[in-house]
Amino acid sequence: MRAKGVDAVIIPGTDPHQSEYVSDYWKFRDWVSGFTGSNGTAVVTLNAASLWTDSRYFLQAEIELEGSGFELQDVEFRGDMAVLMQWLAKELREDDTLAIDGRLFSLMDANRLEQMCGENGFLLATDFYPDETIWDNRPEMPRNEAFVHDVEYAGEDVESKLTRTMEKVEAAGAESILITALDEIAWLLNMRSSDVDFTPVAIAYLYLSDKDRVIFTDDELNKEVRKHLDSYNVRIKGYGEIEKFLNKRNVNTTIMLDPYKVSDTLGQALECDKVYGSSPVEALKAIKNEVQIDGFRHAMERDGAALVRLFKWIEETAPSGTINELDVWERGKMERAKSDLYRGDSFEMIAGYREHGAIVHYTANAQSASTLQGGGLLLVDSGAQYLDGTTDITRTVTLGNPTEQEKHDFTLVLKGHLALSRAKFPVGTTGVQLDALARMPLWQESMTYGHGTGHGMGHFLGCHEGPHSIRTNLNPVALEPGMVTSNEPGLYKAGEYGIRTENILLVVEGKKTEAFGDFLEFETLTLFPYDTRLIDLSMLSAEEIKQVNDYHQMVLERLLPYLNEEEAAWLQNKCASI
Numbered sequence: 001m002r003a004k005g006v007d008a009v010i011i012p013g014t015d016p017h018q019s020e021y022v023s024d025y026w027k028f029r030d031w032v033s034g035f036t037g038s039n040g041t042a043v044v045t046l047n048a049a050s051l052w053t054d055s056r057y058f059l060q061a062e063i064e065l066e067g068s069g070f071e072l073q074d075v076e077f078r079g080d081m082a083v084l085m086q087w088l089a090k091e092l093r094e095d096d097t098l099a100i101d102g103r104l105f106s107l108m109d110a111n112r113l114e115q116m117c118g119e120n121g122f123l124l125a126t127d128f129y130p131d132e133t134i135w136d137n138r139p140e141m142p143r144n145e146a147f148v149h150d151v152e153y154a155g156e157d158v159e160s161k162l163t164r165t166m167e168k169v170e171a172a173g174a175e176s177i178l179i180t181a182l183d184e185i186a187w188l189l190n191m192r193s194s195d196v197d198f199t200p201v202a203i204a205y206l207y208l209s210d211k212d213r214v215i216f217t218d219d220e221l222n223k224e225v226r227k228h229l230d231s232y233n234v235r236i237k238g239y240g241e242i243e244k245f246l247n248k249r250n251v252n253t254t255i256m257l258d259p260y261k262v263s264d265t266l267g268q269a270l271e272c273d274k275v276y277g278s279s280p281v282e283a284l285k286a287i288k289n290e291v292q293i294d295g296f297r298h299a300m301e302r303d304g305a306a307l308v309r310l311f312k313w314i315e316e317t318a319p320s321g322t323i324n325e326l327d328v329w330e331r332g333k334m335e336r337a338k339s340d341l342y343r344g345d346s347f348e349m350i351a352g353y354r355e356h357g358a359i360v361h362y363t364a365n366a367q368s369a370s371t372l373q374g375g376g377l378l379l380v381d382s383g384a385q386y387l388d389g390t391t392d393i394t395r396t397v398t399l400g401n402p403t404e405q406e407k408h409d410f411t412l413v414l415k416g417h418l419a420l421s422r423a424k425f426p427v428g429t430t431g432v433q434l435d436a437l438a439r440m441p442l443w444q445e446s447m448t449y450g451h452g453t454g455h456g457m458g459h460f461l462g463c464h465e466g467p468h469s470i471r472t473n474l475n476p477v478a479l480e481p482g483m484v485t486s487n488e489p490g491l492y493k494a495g496e497y498g499i500r501t502e503n504i505l506l507v508v509e510g511k512k513t514e515a516f517g518d519f520l521e522f523e524t525l526t527l528f529p530y531d532t533r534l535i536d537l538s539m540l541s542a543e544e545i546k547q548v549n550d551y552h553q554m555v556l557e558r559l560l561p562y563l564n565e566e567e568a569a570w571l572q573n574k575c576a577s578i
Contacts, residue, residue, distance in 0.1 A: 001044070001046060001099070001130075002046070004099070004125075004128060005097055006097050006098075006099040006125065006128055007045060007046055007092060007093075007096035007097050007098065008043060008044065008045040008046075008088060008091065008092055008096065008097075008098045008099070009043070009044050009098070009099045009100065009128060009130065010041060010042075010043050010084060010098070010099075010100050010105075010113075011028060011029045011032055011033075011041065011042040011043070011044065012029060012041045012042075012104050012105065013027075013029040013030070013035075013037070013038070013039065013040050013041060013042075014026070014104055015104065016103040016104060016180070016263050016265075016266075017180050017181055017182050017203070017261070017263075018106055018180070018181065018260070018261050018263070019181075019182055019196065019199075020038055020039070020462070020464055021038055021196055021197065021198060021199055021347075021462075022196065023139075023141070023142050023195055023196050023197075023203065024139035024142075025138065025139050025140065025141045025142065026104075027139075028130075028131040028135060029041070029042050031131075031135055031138075032044070033049070033051055033064075033065065033068055033070045034064045034065060034068045034070075035051055035053070035057075035060075035061050035064045035065055035070070036060075036064060036363070037053055037056070037057035037060055037061065037361060038361070039053055039054050039056070039057065039077070039078065039079070040052065040053035040057065040061070040077070041053075041077070041079075041084060042070065043084060043087070043088065045091055045092070048071070048091065049068075049069050049070045049071065050070060050071045050072075050073050050087065051065060051070045051071070051072055051073065052073045052075060052077035052083060052084065053072075053077055054076055054077055054078050054450070054451075055076055055360070055450025055451065056360040056361045056450065056451050057360070057361055058072070058074065059358065059359045059360075059362075059494065060359055060361060060362065060363075073087070076450070078473070081109050081112050081113065082112075085112070085113065085116040088116070088122075089116065089120050092120070092122055094120070094121035094122070095121060095122070095123065096122050096123070097122065097123040097124075097125055098113065098117055098122050098123070098124050098125070099124075099125040099126075099128035100113065100124070100125070100126055100128060100264075101126075101127075101128060101129055101131070102126035102127060102263065102264040102265040102268070103263050103264075103265045103266075104263065105126075105263065105264050106259060106260050106261060106262065106263060106264065107257065107259040107260075107262055107263070107264050107267040107276075108259040108260050109264075110126060110264035111259075111264075126264055126265070126268075141203070141218070141239075142194075142195040142196075142203060143195075143218045143219055143220060144193050144194045144195050144202075144219060144220065145193065145194075145219065145220040145221075145222060146191055146192065146193040146202045146217070146219045146220065146221055146222075146225050147191070147192055147193070147222075147224070147225065148190060148191060148192075148224055148225055148228045149186075149190045149191060149192045149387070149460060150190070150387075151190065152291075153291070153292075153295055153387050153388045153460065154190045154291070154292070154459075155289040155290065155291025155292050155295075156289055156291075157190070158188065158189055158190050158228075158232045158234075159232055161187070161188050161190075161284070162188060162208065162213070162232065164284055165177070165188065165208065165280055165281055165284065166208060166209075166210060168280030168284075169208070169256050169280065172256055172275050172277050172280075173254065173275050174254045174255055174256035174275040175209055175210065175253050175254050175255070176207065176208060176209035176210075176212075176249075176253060176254070176255045176256065177207075177208050177209075177255065177256040177257075177279075177280075178205065178206075178207055178246070178255060178256075178257055178262055178266065178270075179205070179206040179207075179208065179279060179281060180205055180206075180258075180261050180262050180263065180266065181258075181261050181279065181281070181282070182195075182196065182199070182201035182202070182203065182204065183199070183201055183285070183458055183461045183462045183465060184206075184279060184281040184282060184285065185201070185202070185204050185205070185206045185215070186200065186201045186202065186461060187281065187285045187458075187461060188206065188281060189206070189215065189229065189232075189234065190228075191225065191228070191229075192460065193219050194344075195219065197348075198344065198345055198346055198347045198348065198385070198463070199346075199461065199462050199463070200343060200344075200385055200460060200461065201461070201462075202217050202219045203217060203218070203219065203239065204216055204217035204219070204239065205217075205239070205242045205266075207245065207246075209253075212235070213232065213233055213234045213235065214234070214235045214236075214237055214245065215229065215234055215235070215236055215237070216237045216238065216239050216240075216241055216242045216245070217236070217238075217239050218238055218239040218240075221236065242266065243265070243266065243269045246266060246269040246270050247269055247270075247271075249270060249271070249272050250272060251271055251272050252272070253272045253273070254272065254273040254274070254275055255270060255272055255273070255274055255275070256274075256275045256276075256277060257270075257274055257275070257276055258276075258277065258278055258279040259276045260278075261279060278467070282465075282466055282467050283467060285458070285461075285465070286456055286465065286466070286467060286468060286480075286482075286483050287480060287481075287482035287483060288459055288482045288483070288484060288506075289482070292389070292459045293482070293506060294388075295386075295387075295388030295389045295459065296388070296389040296390075296459065296484065296504075296506070296525050297389075297525060298388055298389070299341070299384075299386040299388050299389030299390070299391055300389070300391060300504070300525050300526055300527050301527060301558050301559060301562060302336075302339045302341070302342075302386065302562065303336065303383075303384055303386075303391040303393070303527070304526070304527035304528045304555065304558070304559045304562075305559055305562035305563055305567075306332070306335040306336045306338065306339070306384075307332075307335075307393065307395075307528045308528070308559060308563060308567050308570065308571050309335045309567060310328070310331055310332050310335050311380075311395070311397065311528075312567060312570045313331055314328060314331075314372070314378070314397075314399075315397075315399075317372075318372040318373065318374060318378075318399045319373070319374035319399070319400065321371055321372070321373055321374075322371075323371070323372055324364070324369040324370060324371045324372060325351040325352070325353055325356065325364035325368075325369040325370055325372070326351075326364050326365070326366070326369045327369075328349070328351040328372075328378075328380060329348075329349040329351055329364070329382075332345075332349055332380075332382055333345060336384045339386060341386040341387040341388055342384060342385070342386055343385045343386065343387060343460070344384070344385050345382065345383060345384055345385065346383035346384055346385050346390050346391065346392060346463040347382075347383055347392070347463050348363055349380070349381065349382040350362055350363065350379065350380070350381035350382070350394075351364055351378070351379070351380050351382075352364075352378070352379045352380075352498055353370045353372055353376060353377075353378050353379075353399075354370065354376040354377065354378075354496070354497055355494070355495050355496060355497065356368075356370055356498075357377055357378070357379035357396070357492070357497045357498030357499070358492040358493055358494050358495065358496060358497060358498040359492075359498070360450070360451060360490070360492060360498070372399060373399065374399055374400045374401075375398075375399055375400040375401050376398070376399055376400075376497070377396055377397070377398055377399070377402070377406060377410075377497040377498070377499065377534075378396070378397050378398075378399055379394065379395075379396045379497075379498045379499065379500055380394065380395055380396075380397070381393075381394040381500060381502065382394075383463055385460060386460065387460055388460070389459055389460060390457055390458055390459060390460055390461065390462075390463060391504070391526070392457060392463050392486060392502065392504060393502055393503065393504070393526050393528060394488055394490075394500045394501060394502035395501065395502075395528060395530070395531065396410060396413075396498070396499045396500060396501060396531065396534070397531040397533075397534070398531060398533050398534050402533060402534055404536075406497065406499075406534065407534050407535065407536045408536055408539070409491050409493075409499055410499050410501075410531075410534040410535065410536075411534070411535055411536040411539045411540065412441045412442055412445065412447075412491065412539075413441075413442070413489050413490060413491050413499050413500070413501050414501055414530060414535065414548075415441040415539065415540070415544065416437065416438035416439060416440060416441045416442060416489040417438060417487055417488075417489050417501045417502075417503070418544050418547050418548070419437040419438060419440065419441075420434060420437045420438040420453065420454075420470070420487050420489075420505075420522075421487055421503065421505060421522055421524055421547075422521075422522075422547060423437055423521065423522065424510050424511070424519050424520070424521045425479075425519060425520055425521070426516070426517055426518070426519055426520070427478070427517060427518045427519070427520060428478050429478060429479055429520070430468075430475060430476060430477060430478050430479065431453075431454060431468055431469045431470035431471060431475055431477075431479060431485070432470075432471065432472065432473065432474055432475055434453075434470055434479075435452075435453050435454075435470050435471055435472055438453045438470075438487065438489040439453070439472075439489065442489070442491060447491060449489060449490045449491060449492065451471075451488075451490070452469055452470065452471030452472075452473075453470045453471055453486075453487065453488060453489055454469060454470030454471070454485040454486045454487055454488065454505075455469055455470075455485065455486050456468050456469065456483065456484060456485055457484045457485070457486065457504060459484075468480075468483055468485065469485075470485055470486075470487075479507050479520060480507060480520075481507050481508055481509050481520065482506075482507065483506075483507040484504060484505070484506055484507075484525070485504070485505050485507070486502055486503070486504055486505070487502065487503050487504075487505050487522075488500055488501065488502035488503075489501065501530065502526075503524050503525070503526035504524075504525045504526045505522040505523065505524055505525065506522065506523040506524075506525055507520055507521075507522060508520065508521060508522065508523045509521075524551065524554075527554070527555045527558050527559055528555060529552050529555055529571070529574040529575050530548065530551075530552075531574075532548075532574070532576070532578050535548075535578060537578060545578060548578060549577050549578060552574075552575035552576075552577075553575070555571070555575055556571060556572065556575045559571060
């Protein structure tokens with residue numbers, strides 16, 4: 001920083017594609033600070049170092065930042081640059097230089113920083129790349145082998161997707177579009193890879209127009225993939241050629257850019273007219289087709305059977321004190337891998353025993369992993385990638401002798417979970433309008449949770465995807481039939497335990513009325529029982545008891561064909577009527 005005349009630098013935890021989860025090559029923030037959460041941004045000045053994250057990671061950040069020289073800022077941070085800008089405005093002086101790596105900042109965020117610097121008399125440099133000089137033993141940029149995601153699972157061919165996308169682009173007044181989001185490129189081209197842990201994507205850019213289709217990637221493309229791309233007239237260029245390509249675009253053309261996803265560096269490389277707007281691919285991708293929906297249902301059945309074997313093993317083995325939190329993840333991977341369509345986990349399993357369950361996104365390691373015993377609560381949040389669907393489920397179970405307080409808290413969370421899953425709502429409803437259903441039982445006792453209630457989910461893609469969500473933050477995107485969302489209220493008591501109950505829901509058409517319009521509702525896709533030993537029946541209504549029993553009956557019917565006699569007996573006991 002001193003050598004370059006830089007007074008402050010912002011180091012985000014993302015990559016040039018604004019990804020939530022990134023390859024090791026781009027984890028410079030992790031290397032600098034020691035913080036490994038999926039959301040967090042660091043700022044280093046010549047005199048101080050700070051890090052911002054959201055409430056999911058507060059406890060984790062306190063542990064990981066200890067002794068690092070970084071101060072954790074306890075302000076809720078979900079990527080809103082306003083929080084950082086307020087801090088920087090106080091820390092910097094007139095004529096100071098704020099630096100960023102423009103490849104890692106969206107056009108929108110870079111523009112906001114430029115405005116802030118102008119208002120305060122600071123200078124903004126967008127070409128500061130300290131990772132290239134000080135990061136020793138930096139991991140290599142991944143260049144893994146890509147593969148075709150067959151239309152048998154995708155349910156729509158590439159030509160149809162490209163045509164629908166270009167119709168949206170032209171309707172917006174543009175002739176071409178630059179797509180930088182990795183999951184959007186994977187979906188559009190029915191192509192997958194393994195460049196990012198847990199998300200089957202290739203690191204790439206995609207340029208589309210009526211006359212040209214170009215993918216920029218250094219991934220290994222075998223004959224099948226090349227033939228696949230060629231059949232849709234998609235040309236292949238190297239990943240590093242993107243800026244040169246954009247520089248040569250005809251100044252008389254108009255290109256569509258998503259200012260929240262396209263990097264400042266690439267945006268500045270274009271001298272042609274630009275149309276700014278949300279990428280149409282995100283909205284198209286969010287509506288699952290019938291093939292994908294059927295795939296989700298089958299994937300959930302195989303996943304549920306794997307979880308029966310996992311939790312049966314935990315229940316039988318934990319009292320001996322011979323397994324720990326890491327063993328739970330390894331066993332889970334082993335059980336899921338018995339499916340031929342399994343392609344790895346969809347995120348790093350969260351197996352939090354006792355107080356570790358209160359760390360919302362806890363990740364066990366060799367030093368921290370707790371040994372399971374015959375008592376206490378165990379929270380397991382896990383998921384898998386299958387060729388026909390992605391899964392994400394959280395269950396909290398007792399390992400013996402639950403306390404009345406544990407049962408009370410578990411039932412509060414369950415009541416909110418049940419309320420959301422049985423909701424019926426008019427067309428046009430957004431997630432923020434439903435969020436309170438899941439929180440109300442906790443709110444009634446002056447408790448809540450800091451994370452969202454529901455996130456969208458990709459099909460053999462990212463475990464988290466937009467544009468819809470269910471959370472307290474205002475999101476104007478309405479829920480539509482074919483959208484998939486999680487339902488995961490929770491409660492976390494630091495130093496004691498954490499409770500979260502999560503199913504994946506599908507938005508489906510409900511009742512149509514002449515007087516009040518059309519309604520929507522949810523179909524529950526996830527198949528695994530709740531731990532009835534933790535339910536305080538006195539807190540449930542007759543409707544809620546029936547809802548639990550009906551769900552467990554469905555779980556039984558759908559999972560029994562996948563189980564042997566011993567596993568079936570275990571599941572029947574867990575699904576017994578309450």
